[in-house]
Amino acid sequence: MLQAYRLRWQIELIFKEIKSYSGWHRFNTKSATLVFSLILMPFVEVALKRYLAHAAQANLYRSGVIEEISTHKVMKSGTHLFGSMISSLMESGKRLMSCIRNLLLFWEQNAKREHPARDGCSGRTRLGLCKLGGA
Template sequence: MGVFFFPQSINPTILSAVREDGKNLNRYKGKKLKEVLSGFPKDQYLDLDVEWPGFKAWPYRLVVRWNDRRLKWVFVVTNLNRVEFTLNEVLQAYRLRWQIELIFKEIKSYSGWHRFNTKSATLVFSLILMSFVVVTLKRYLAHAAQANLYESGAIEEISTHKAMKSGTRLFGNVILSLMNAGKSLLSHTRKLLDFWADNAKREHPARDGCSGRTRLGLCAVGGA
């Protein structure tokens, strides 16, 4: 399942079209998107089923809206089921793309990118790649801490941002265990997860439930 922004150049065939107010627009059925795009209403979203040549076995859902500020159409393609995810929920999920930018910000802010103690381009490249590995592993373990909270009946959410900034020594012990054939790995991992469970909880869970990433009831995949 996914929600993706697509460029202006897309031109699939329309299988069905429903306006934001629920009205079916049968006149667009069987038409190419670019043939009828100029006739789309700019004051309402459109929820389409579309297909591309060569991929007729996989129809997709296309949400179309007009951006008044940029004066252009915005296309969001997804395979989320229309029964389970409303038009507004698809658009809310698309807005969560800023989470990707937060990952890059965390990497640049907490991985020592401001200074590398080497002039070797090869070493710099290796250190940058290792930063991505560290952030990925920390996020996975933060989600594991979250899963532990759920299992204990707690409703608190773990902040991946706080997890990235804290527990440096405990995380280092986990890495050392991995480098030492996994010796004491379980013990060090539990200490890290327990630390984050106590010290890396999200500050404003009620706000996140209204406007943040938990608004749609989504949960992290992995780290269970």
């Protein structure tokens, strides 16, 4: 039970990623609605990126590659491709599927975990916990 409780740091990592990569340092507005939106959007972004990271991992498993995708690397990389995907959504999704495919392919190639052997000795894999979600 104590080992599982230690995994709460995953939630802490989500908040760290949001604070680090969302530009929450200062808002240049007095509109409460705009501030609320600026606070809420990084949560949506993290949830979407993590969902897509699990989809990229599922693609790897289907192709026979047994490697995990690092959600930390996903947060830091592919920003231009993620932005293209969001732009496509704003344009009625005309290029959405090709943008998602490009993004998943990028992460499959560039966001693999660095130390899978170490991960098997500690963390969730040591406890037999597997990822949830994905596509």
